Amino acid sequence: MIVLGIETSCDETAASVCRNGTILSSIVSQQIIHKKYGGVVPEIASREHDFLLNQVVDQSIKEAKITLSEVNAIAVTQGPGLSGTLLTGISFAKGLAIALKIPIIPINHLEGHIYANFLAKPDLQYPFLCLLVSGGHTQIWNIIEMDNYILLGETRDDAAGEAFDKGARILGLGYPGGPLIENKAKFGRPDKVDFPRILLGRESLEFSFSGLKTSLLYYLDDFEETDDIKLPDVIASYQMAIIETLSEKIRRAILKTKSQRCVIAGGVAANQSLRKKLKEINPQTEFVFPDLSFCTDNAAMISFLGQIKIQFASKKKYQDFSFSSLPNLKL
Numbered sequence: 001m002i003v004l005g006i007e008t009s010c011d012e013t014a015a016s017v018c019r020n021g022t023i024l025s026s027i028v029s030q031q032i033i034h035k036k037y038g039g040v041v042p043e044i045a046s047r048e049h050d051f052l053l054n055q056v057v058d059q060s061i062k063e064a065k066i067t068l069s070e071v072n073a074i075a076v077t078q079g080p081g082l083s084g085t086l087l088t089g090i091s092f093a094k095g096l097a098i099a100l101k102i103p104i105i106p107i108n109h110l111e112g113h114i115y116a117n118f119l120a121k122p123d124l125q126y127p128f129l130c131l132l133v134s135g136g137h138t139q140i141w142n143i144i145e146m147d148n149y150i151l152l153g154e155t156r157d158d159a160a161g162e163a164f165d166k167g168a169r170i171l172g173l174g175y176p177g178g179p180l181i182e183n184k185a186k187f188g189r190p191d192k193v194d195f196p197r198i199l200l201g202r203e204s205l206e207f208s209f210s211g212l213k214t215s216l217l218y219y220l221d222d223f224e225e226t227d228d229i230k231l232p233d234v235i236a237s238y239q240m241a242i243i244e245t246l247s248e249k250i251r252r253a254i255l256k257t258k259s260q261r262c263v264i265a266g267g268v269a270a271n272q273s274l275r276k277k278l279k280e281i282n283p284q285t286e287f288v289f290p291d292l293s294f295c296t297d298n299a300a301m302i303s304f305l306g307q308i309k310i311q312f313a314s315k316k317k318y319q320d321f322s323f324s325s326l327p328n329l330k331l
């Protein structure tokens with residue numbers, strides 16, 4: 001069984017081919033045009049997908065060393081994401097599936113992120129905890145088995161990825177903020193500035209990051225570098241406030257559920273300091289992280305999850321082409 005995956009939920013145009021659970025190709029074209037605006041411009045992103053999809057899919061087919069006629073099904077991201085960009089990908093995928101007379105599988109992008117962990121660890125056992133940390137989401141899930149997911153806590157305002165992106169914008173570093181902050185933080189000391197770890201006073205597993213970014217803004221108002229404290233120290237301290245908040249909530253979630261396994265999903269999972277901190281929580285807990293290339297948005301997770309879904313579905317399922325994009329789709 002060969003599944004072609006298509007992902008256009010935000011500003012990455014991506015296509016991937018998965019054959020019997022193995023990724024044969026994963027092409028991601030990041031739209032660099034948004035850098036000059038300091039964030040993703042939805043209308044431009046949709047047009048870029050429209051322009052890039054043909055060649056990205058073509059490349060994924062070539063790299064997989066197959067022909068289009070060998071594809072048995074197409075998996076496409078249905079949501080959550082930007083309405084226009086999702087629609088562009090779905091319309092393209094539907095057209096292709098109709099032409100090839102094959103089924104189409106709408107995929108939840110968040111579920112895709114979670115299942116990217118099975119690419120890193122194919123024998124991952126249920127149940128497991130999942131810290132889902134992306135540009136739009138910060139959630140802790142208890143994954144009991146496929147299609148049985150319990151939300152334990154989420155952010156009340158900004159997502160962790162947003163805290164990186166907005167922090168980077170305040171610092172004048174550029175977009176996307178996560179990798180830029182991570183690189184600068186390597187040259188600083190994370191204990192130099194005491195940024196707030198919000199909602200740690202409560203036992204709940206909820207998060208809040210909007211106050212953190214405001215405290216960075218106010219801190220920088222009066223900030224001047226001295227021999228004792230340099231800008232990389234501020235950046236490292238800011239990153240550590242995000243990381244410690246995430247890892248403390250995961251520590252509590254592990255205690256609460258007595259989970260033995262925890263996976264991390266979404267773009268922020270690429271952060272090496274976060275990975276290190278999580279591993280220090282509890283030696284008894286097994287932590288799984290996706291491959292770096294499968295942390296941020298990609299279509300490998302979409303083709304892989306599509307394959308799992310269609311394998312366990314009845315023959316009639318996924319013949320329905322009437323679905324549309326769901327920008328606010330929940331897990």
Ligand code: KG4
Binds near residue numbers: 271
């Ligand atoms: O999963 P993703 O690619 O897109 C969404 O579904 O939102 O996540 C993007 C987010 C951005 O906020 C980006 O700044 C963050 O992931 N990110 C990182 C790193 N790489 C990407 N955050 C921290 N450290 C990184 N190395």
Ligand code: ZN
Binds near residue numbers: 113
């Ligand atoms: Zn994502």
